[in-house]
Amino acid sequence: MADALFESLLRLGDNALILGHRVSEWCGHAPVLEEDIALANTALDLLGQTNLWLEYAGEVEGKGRSADDLAFLRDAWDFRNVLLVELPNGDFGQTILRQYLYDQFNLMNLEALKGSTDTRVSEIAEKAAKEAAYHVERSRGTVVGLGDGTEESHRRMQDALNILYPYALELFITDEVDAEMAKAGIIPDPKSLEDTYLAAVGATISEATLELPQAHFGHRGSGRDGRMHTEHLGHILTQMQWLQRAYPGQSW
Amino acid sequence: MRPSIDQIWDWLGEVPDPEIPAISLVDLGIIRDVGFDGDTCVVTVTPTYSGCPATSVINMEIEAALREQGLEKIELKRQLSPAWTTDWVSDAGREKLEKYGIAPPQPAGGPEKCPICASTNLELLSQFGSTPCKAQWRCKDCLEPFDYFKCI
Ligand SMILES: [Zn+2]
Numbered sequence: 001m002a003d004a005l006f007e008s009l010l011r012l013g014d015n016a017l018i019l020g021h022r023v024s025e026w027c028g029h030a031p032v033l034e035e036d037i038a039l040a041n042t043a044l045d046l047l048g049q050t051n052l053w054l055e056y057a058g059e060v061e062g063k064g065r066s067a068d069d070l071a072f073l074r075d076a077w078d079f080r081n082v083l084l085v086e087l088p089n090g091d092f093g094q095t096i097l098r099q100y101l102y103d104q105f106n107l108m109n110l111e112a113l114k115g116s117t118d119t120r121v122s123e124i125a126e127k128a129a130k131e132a133a134y135h136v137e138r139s140r141g142t143v144v145g146l147g148d149g150t151e152e153s154h155r156r157m158q159d160a161l162n163i164l165y166p167y168a169l170e171l172f173i174t175d176e177v178d179a180e181m182a183k184a185g186i187i188p189d190p191k192s193l194e195d196t197y198l199a200a201v202g203a204t205i206s207e208a209t210l211e212l213p214q215a216h217f218g219h220r221g222s223g224r225d226g227r228m229h230t231e232h233l234g235h236i237l238t239q240m241q242w243l244q245r246a247y248p249g250q251s252w
Numbered sequence: 253m254r255p256s257i258d259q260i261w262d263w264l265g266e267v268p269d270p271e272i273p274a275i276s277l278v279d280l281g282i283i284r285d286v287g288f289d290g291d292t293c294v295v296t297v298t299p300t301y302s303g304c305p306a307t308s309v310i311n312m313e314i315e316a317a318l319r320e321q322g323l324e325k326i327e328l329k330r331q332l333s334p335a336w337t338t339d340w341v342s343d344a345g346r347e348k349l350e351k352y353g354i355a356p357p358q359p360a361g362g363p364e365k366c367p368i369c370a371s372t373n374l375e376l377l378s379q380f381g382s383t384p385c386k387a388q389w390r391c392k393d394c395l396e397p398f399d400y401f402k403c404i
Contacts, residue, residue, distance in 0.1 A: 034377055034378035034380075034388060035378070037378060037380050037381065037382070037388075038378055038379060038380035041380040041383075041384050042380070044301075044303040044304075044305070044384055045301060045302060045303045045384060046303070047303050048299075048301060048302030048303020048304065049302050049303070051302070051303070052302055052332070122333070123332040123333035124332060126332065126333050126334070126335045127299075127302050127332045127333070127335045127336075128302060130335055130337075130404045131301060131302065131404075134379070134402070134404065137379065138379045138380075
């Protein structure tokens with residue numbers, strides 16, 4: 001039970017951590033100042049959520065590892081995030097579409113987690129859901145604006161959707177960890193969120209005048225159990241972890 | 253002698269928010285409880301946003317303020333639930349925000365009026381502003397951009 005809970009908390013924390021890091025790469029590079037600030041603030045919220053999930057993961061594991069230890073001292077195969085969040089940023093449109101695909105899931109998942117039988121999980125979800133609701137409002141609006149925008153922005157958003165949509169489907173691949181946690185009422189079975197998620201995404205995509213591609217998640221393993229990651233994750237970690245790797249135990 | 257709980261609230265009411273020094277931590281509504289556990293003063297604090305970088309500075313300032321008043325044993329507790337809401341910003345706090353040039357949070361989800369000229373002819377520039385708790389708006393009459401304390 002503790003093992004499955006630890007795994008589930010890593011999945012929650014690592015999705016937020018890796019996406020937060022990816023989004024923070026835009027800091028100082030976004031097309032306009034307002035978007036730069038918005039991206040940096042979104043990244044900050046995600047890192048805050050990471051801290052809450054990984055701190056609890058460390059406690060559940062019971063080996064004295066802090067949130068920082070888990071973030072900075074694990075190797076690629078120990079990460080439990082979906083591949084969607086580790087993909088390169090691409091252009092601004094691709095970044096914002098990935099953000100929407102994640103935000104929509106994150107909000108639904110957190111809303112369900114508010115009812116968790118584990119008090120700590122439900123408290124973290126209550127806090128994070130408010131932030132996620134704000135994120136989805138922005139990323140959804142921007143996806144619609146760019147999809148239903150100029151010829152060029154429309155084309156770029158369609159290209160981004162063709163690349164990213166299959167990856168979004170990984171969010172609903174389930175395993176025995178999910179089954180055990182769902183049975184205990186701690187974490188919802190991701191499959192139970194799939195239909196409402198696909199309906200919400202479908203509505204947004206059609207409002208954005210884009211077309212959903214015929215897609216399935218084509219990889220043979222999933223990032224959720226660490227058996228599969230793209231080559232991009234290792235590159236993220238070299239950036240994210242270099243300080244703790246080069247100067248172990250360094251602090252502010 | 254142990255100070256009264258009301259006295260401690262008064263002291264905390266003088267501690268400015270590190271990012272918006274115009275209002276105090278009590279005005280912001282993030283101090284959820286003050287009490288004593290034996291001779292240890294326990295202050296319960298809730299974060300505004302989970303990633304708010306001011307959180308650790310806030311804890312330091314609370315401790316420093318209470319030490320200055322002679323309290324030696326201080327414990328800070330983090331409380332996540334119920335999650336902080338802008339409904340907890342006090343009336344005094346809302347007034348101070350507006351005077352400072354930040355439109356206070358409104359249940360309607362946008363500022364009521366321009367904090368500079370009071371015009372209601374406003375537009376949203378960005379859902380995010382200079383800190384996680386603010387959005388950027390602009391007044392279409394005086395043309396000044398201003399911060400809006402977003403409602404959560
Ligand atoms: Zn004005």
